[in-house]
Amino acid sequence: MAINPTVLAWAESDLGVPGAVRDVVRAPAAVLSADGGVVDPSAPEIVQLAADLVATMRVSPGCVGLAAPQVGEGVKVFCVDVSAHPKTRDHHGTFVLCNAEVVSGSRNEKAREGCMSVPDLTGDVKRPSRVVVRGQLPGTGEQVELEVEAFEARALQHEIDHCDGLLFLDRAAGAHAVYARKTYL
Numbered sequence: 001m002a003i004n005p006t007v008l009a010w011a012e013s014d015l016g017v018p019g020a021v022r023d024v025v026r027a028p029a030a031v032l033s034a035d036g037g038v039v040d041p042s043a044p045e046i047v048q049l050a051a052d053l054v055a056t057m058r059v060s061p062g063c064v065g066l067a068a069p070q071v072g073e074g075v076k077v078f079c080v081d082v083s084a085h086p087k088t089r090d091h092h093g094t095f096v097l098c099n100a101e102v103v104s105g106s107r108n109e110k111a112r113e114g115c116m117s118v119p120d121l122t123g124d125v126k127r128p129s130r131v132v133v134r135g136q137l138p139g140t141g142e143q144v145e146l147e148v149e150a151f152e153a154r155a156l157q158h159e160i161d162h163c164d165g166l167l168f169l170d171r172a173a174g175a176h177a178v179y180a181r182k183t184y185l
């Protein structure tokens with residue numbers, strides 16, 4: 001696996017606007033189940049949204065990613081940062097992608113997932129543990145392709161799912177694969 005240097009070098013300061021912390025929407029809010037719209041990555045409101053997503057992720061303990069629908073915006077934008085997570089190996093640090101899609105994936109693996117929009121549950125979800133993802137950086141709109149694996153691959157697929165109107169609950173094998181939890185972290 002090769003880390004994409006452009007994505008690795010990206011930082012929220014590249015956006016040039018301060019982010020605001022937004023309220024996180026919880027299921028069953030309709031916006032979480034709607035297919036998000038494709039965006040213009042260089043539009044000022046998308047650059048602001050990107051900054052808000054990172055700011056909101058930063059103040060949320062244990063949060064490794066946040067998608068626009070989770071702050072009430074039905075569009076295809078999300079941020080990820082798995083660098084502080086103990087299950088992380090190689091990773092790209094903090095980044096935001098617009099209009100991202102999974103190009104290819106391999107090696108299905110089952111693991112437990114949680115979500116700020118579904119705070120009372122976790123679930124076992126089977127996903128490819130290596131994926132290639134294509135998307136655009138906010139601001140410049142530059143198209144990037146990332147090869148990701150392990151925990152970062154799972155986080156990206158979880159966020160891309162949000163942008164497509166899917167929750168991890170939609171991916172769990174059934175009620176037997178969903179568990180209650182008492183505290184978020």
Ligand SMILES: [Zn+2]
Nearest residue numbers: 114115116117
């Ligand atoms: Zn989530």
